[in-house]
Amino acid sequence: MSTAILDLPEKEYIMPGTRTCAGCGLPIAYRFMLKALGPNTIMTHPACCLTILHGMYPKTPVGINAVNNTFASTAASAAGLAAGFKATGQDFTVLAMAGDGGTFDMGIQALSGAAERETDFIYVCYDNEAYMNTGVQRSSATPAGAMTTTTSVVPKEQSKKDFIQIMEAHHPAYLATTCSSYPGDVYNKFAKARNIKGTRFIHLAIPCPTGWGFHTRDTVKIGRLAVESAIIVLYEVEKGEVRLTGKSLSMAKSGRRKPVDEYLNMQGRFRKMTSAQVEEFQKQTDKHWEELLRRAGF
Amino acid sequence: MGQTLIMTGTQAAALAARLSRVQVIAAYPITPQSKIPEVLSEYVESGQLKAELVRVESEHSAMTVCISASMVGARVFTATAANGLAYMHEQLHWAAGARLPIVMPVTNRGLGAPWTILNDMQDTIAQRDTGWMQFYCMNNQEVLDQTILGYKIAEQLLIPVMICFDGFRLSHTVMPVETLTEKEVDGFLPPYKTPYKIDPQNPVNMNPVVLTDPIPDPHGELCPSYMGFRHRLQETFENAWPTIQAATREFTQLTGRSYEDCLYRYQADDAEMLFVTMGSLSSEATEAVDALRAGGTRAGVIGLRVFRPFPAATLAQAVSRAKILLVVEKAISYGYEGALNTELKAALFHENGNRPAIFNTIVGLGGKDVKPKDLEQIARESAQEASKGTVQTHPRWFGYGI
Ligand SMILES: Cc1ncc(C[n+]2csc(CCOP(=O)(O)OP(=O)(O)O)c2C)c(N)n1
Ligand code: SF4
Ligand SMILES: [Mg+2]
Numbered sequence: 001m002s003t004a005i006l007d008l009p010e011k012e013y014i015m016p017g018t019r020t021c022a023g024c025g026l027p028i029a030y031r032f033m034l035k036a037l038g039p040n041t042i043m044t045h046p047a048c049c050l051t052i053l054h055g056m057y058p059k060t061p062v063g064i065n066a067v068n069n070t071f072a073s074t075a076a077s078a079a080g081l082a083a084g085f086k087a088t089g090q091d092f093t094v095l096a097m098a099g100d101g102g103t104f105d106m107g108i109q110a111l112s113g114a115a116e117r118e119t120d121f122i123y124v125c126y127d128n129e130a131y132m133n134t135g136v137q138r139s140s141a142t143p144a145g146a147m148t149t150t151t152s153v154v155p156k157e158q159s160k161k162d163f164i165q166i167m168e169a170h171h172p173a174y175l176a177t178t179c180s181s182y183p184g185d186v187y188n189k190f191a192k193a194r195n196i197k198g199t200r201f202i203h204l205a206i207p208c209p210t211g212w213g214f215h216t217r218d219t220v221k222i223g224r225l226a227v228e229s230a231i232i233v234l235y236e237v238e239k240g241e242v243r244l245t246g247k248s249l250s251m252a253k254s255g256r257r258k259p260v261d262e263y264l265n266m267q268g269r270f271r272k273m274t275s276a277q278v279e280e281f282q283k284q285t286d287k288h289w290e291e292l293l294r295r296a297g298f
Numbered sequence: 299m300g301q302t303l304i305m306t307g308t309q310a311a312a313l314a315a316r317l318s319r320v321q322v323i324a325a326y327p328i329t330p331q332s333k334i335p336e337v338l339s340e341y342v343e344s345g346q347l348k349a350e351l352v353r354v355e356s357e358h359s360a361m362t363v364c365i366s367a368s369m370v371g372a373r374v375f376t377a378t379a380a381n382g383l384a385y386m387h388e389q390l391h392w393a394a395g396a397r398l399p400i401v402m403p404v405t406n407r408g409l410g411a412p413w414t415i416l417n418d419m420q421d422t423i424a425q426r427d428t429g430w431m432q433f434y435c436m437n438n439q440e441v442l443d444q445t446i447l448g449y450k451i452a453e454q455l456l457i458p459v460m461i462c463f464d465g466f467r468l469s470h471t472v473m474p475v476e477t478l479t480e481k482e483v484d485g486f487l488p489p490y491k492t493p494y495k496i497d498p499q500n501p502v503n504m505n506p507v508v509l510t511d512p513i514p515d516p517h518g519e520l521c522p523s524y525m526g527f528r529h530r531l532q533e534t535f536e537n538a539w540p541t542i543q544a545a546t547r548e549f550t551q552l553t554g555r556s557y558e559d560c561l562y563r564y565q566a567d568d569a570e571m572l573f574v575t576m577g578s579l580s581s582e583a584t585e586a587v588d589a590l591r592a593g594g595t596r597a598g599v600i601g602l603r604v605f606r607p608f609p610a611a612t613l614a615q616a617v618s619r620a621k622i623l624l625v626v627e628k629a630i631s632y633g634y635e636g637a638l639n640t641e642l643k644a645a646l647f648h649e650n651g652n653r654p655a656i657f658n659t660i661v662g663l664g665g666k667d668v669k670p671k672d673l674e675q676i677a678r679e680s681a682q683e684a685s686k687g688t689v690q691t692h693p694r695w696f697g698y699g700i
Contacts, residue, residue: 039498044366051507058513058521060503065496067369068505069362070388076359080322080366083350087321087372090496110362113355 002188009035015061018053023216025206025223026126027053029180033095033124034064036190041093044069044077046107048099049133049208050126065092072106074098075114078121093194094121100141101131104163115170115199122193122200125163128208136211145264145273145281148211155272159284164203168237173198176236176245179205181223185234185246192236205232213268222266227251229258230289235296242295252298260285299553300477307468310438310475311377311403311461312337314445315347317483318401320375321490322350322367324360328382329415330465331405335377357382361389361400368398369504373449373490376400379465380407380421387425390458394429394531396505399452399490403445403461405469406577406628408664416665417465419577423605423629423637425460429531431538432605434576435463436562438473440603443555446483450545453490455534462605464578464628466665478553486552535607542604560609561616562601565591569598571622571677574613574642576602579626579662585670590677597677608641614649617642622655622684624677627693628662635693636660655684658693666697 013034018027026049034041044067045051054062069077078096085092098107103125111123130148131137138148140161147155168175174196176189186204193200207222209215214222226232227247234248244252251257260282264270273281305313312334315323323342325335341347350367354360357378364374378386383404393400404422408414422432431452433444441463448459463469478486494502508524515521522530539560546557564584566572571590573583580601590597600616602609617623627636634640639658646652657680662668676696683690 039501041498042370042496054503054506056513057503057506057508058515060501060506062503063501065498065501066503066506067366068503069366070392072358073362073389076354076362077366079352079354079359080324080363080368081370083322083352083363084367084370084372084374087350087367088370090370092496092498109355110359113359116355117353 002184003191005184008032008187011035013039013063015063018061019055020049020053021210023209023219024049025128025180025208025219026050028183028219029126029178029186029204029206032183032187033190036187037093037095037194039064040091041065041095042067042081043095043097044074044081045097046071046074046102047133048102049128050097050099052133071102073110074102074107075111075119075123078123079114079117079119082120095124096121097124097126099132100125100127100129101139104140104161112170115167115172115201118198120197120199122190122202124202124204126204126206128206128211129160130211132208132211143281145277146269147272148269167201170199172201174200174236174238177203177205177232178234179223179227179232180207181220181227182234182246188245189236211269214266218266222263225258225263225266229260229263229285231260231263231285233289233292235292242292244292244296252293252296257289300479300482302474302476304472305438305475306333306470306472307405307438307441307463308333308470309337310441311445312341313477314442315375316341317478317480318446318449318487319347319373319489320349321372322352322363322374324363324374324376325351325353326357326360326376326378326382328357328379330407330469331377331379331403333469334403357385358389361386361393364400365389365393365396365398368400369396370496371490371492374400375402377403377405379405380409383421383425384409387428390425390428390430393458395527397456397531398458399449399456400458401445401448401452401461402458403441403463405465406462407465414664417467418628418663418665419462420629420663422460422462426606426637429457430606431457431459433459433461434603434605435461435468436578436580436601438468438471438475439555441468442475442477443549443553443557446478446487447545447549447557449490450487451542454541454545455538457531457534457538462577467578476553476555482552486548538607557603560602560604560612562599562603563616564599566598566600566616568596569620570596571598571624571681572617572620573597573599573673573677574602574617574623574625574638575599575627576605576638577628579628579668582668582670583626583673586673586677589670589674595677595681602638608645610641610645611649613642614645614652617654618650618652620654622657622681624680625656625658626661626673626676627658630660630693639693657683657690659696660693661696663698668697672697
């Protein structure tokens, strides 16, 4: 199922004036997520750039109910909301949303627990590949070769944690990946997730001009390049079956794919990468893409 | 009135949760409280209690589940001890800051390292400044009663409460407990209602970043600063006693059991020497007092039922006629002394300036047995020191061998 841009709900849940940096990918995706989920949604989130987006007391630019929680606790907070609503006869879509630091690193225990218990909620990890809110420190989602404020002399030497595989191993009712540069894909996946029961996990790639070192006008372009070179692959998994979606699906069909160079060259964080590291990056990207093609039946 | 049953402290806590009709339970095992979630699972699975039981993967998540479920209007329950309580520490602050009426029994247990599963009070005393009320129980009857009372009080003040009782000494020891019927508790404890509603038409952002100065909302009304919110919590603590007393009075009308006095007093009126204690040590001390009195020493016991809010004025008044105070504690603030000792001295300083001889004795850490005759010995030896005019500079550690 997909929705044409003209058919998207007109209602906006994010007012102008959020406190994210200029060119942030987060509000682009969040806008379409909320259009898909609608007003009967409650969102719980830890400290991260999303906290900044939601504004400071007593004002918020976001038109859905939101709950703040601590860094390690996002999925447990969602479990508490779900249990509390059930016990008191209220009906809400429970959305948990955390960054890569709050998911790949500190939130993993609570998320694993909630997923294993088949908690009825949607968990979104928006991934900007570092601890941005605290000033661009390395996380386990930071790719090899990237400079951060804690890998500033020697760029990160280890690869990005394959967190999506970890979540797949929990066999959630629905698992998907998407990227803020493809609002239609974002919308469709959340619209679909909304109507599924059980644990739904969505990995949302978010380009971050501040942390990645690119011009604020290039946010959408960077996200598209990530997908066009298959560093980010758009797909969904239900009952173990992989389906490519949107741009990734048409790439699979056409067989056209860009090399990773253009994506890497546009970002300051990769400026210390050696050609050997670029080659390795390309190799890992190829392997990941081919594996997904195979699983999707191409 | 319900039946009188023989039960352990953990069974009393679980029964209190059922009678209080808790709606969401977060369950996680740790000795010596594990029986509480086990009994509650039985209640829920057999249909005796209608509640959402979330078998979480950690205590941090247990408290988080309670926080979020309470926030949307459910009456919530969890229980823990020792390292589990320490693991919740971040969330304890969050629960109190968010003003959520969570009730949590804690079976007091020593903290590692090195490991012990046995009783002392280091776990809850170390959480003194998290913004929770702390009630301490002397016996299993109090565990049942204080847990039910806990909801009544917490839901009016919007402050969470820890029901603290000694691991093994109460948690695993059977005692007769007079129960209440469901109807009685229903009459005493109406369903929990939040003062707000989660409404899609009027969305809010709960517990966001709050700045240092009051800021007007979109309607021009000035809203509290961070310190303003913190001050409201302190103010509620400072004004909590009338609410606590009204709840205990109503409970007395229902059960005949009185907790209106935040202190347990035994032979205290004419005592020249008073034990000042908490938890099951207060029961233990009564036996020592009987023996001391038989030997001609006018001894007595003051046991604190409530440690937060701290009953400074009542306590200072209660000990004002005694010449020797024996503050016997199962916790230590390393580098100084027992917290109760410090707070008692502060209360005397503020309330009446009395300077009795005060002897702080640290006992029973990691489950070390404290017998009435040990307390007698502490009393006699402290009296000797007092007669020599000794002023204690460090707490005495009693009974640790080497
Ligand atoms: C227990 C705890 N440790 C550390 C922090 C500090 N902290 C706040 S936001 C943040 C970074 C969040 O990174 P991520 O989850 O990737 O989200 P982003 O800011 O990148 O959007 C950290 C480490 C905290 N709030 N709580
Ligand atoms: S640091 Fe990056 S993710 Fe955070 S608000 Fe700025 S641009 Fe967005
Ligand atoms: Mg991040």
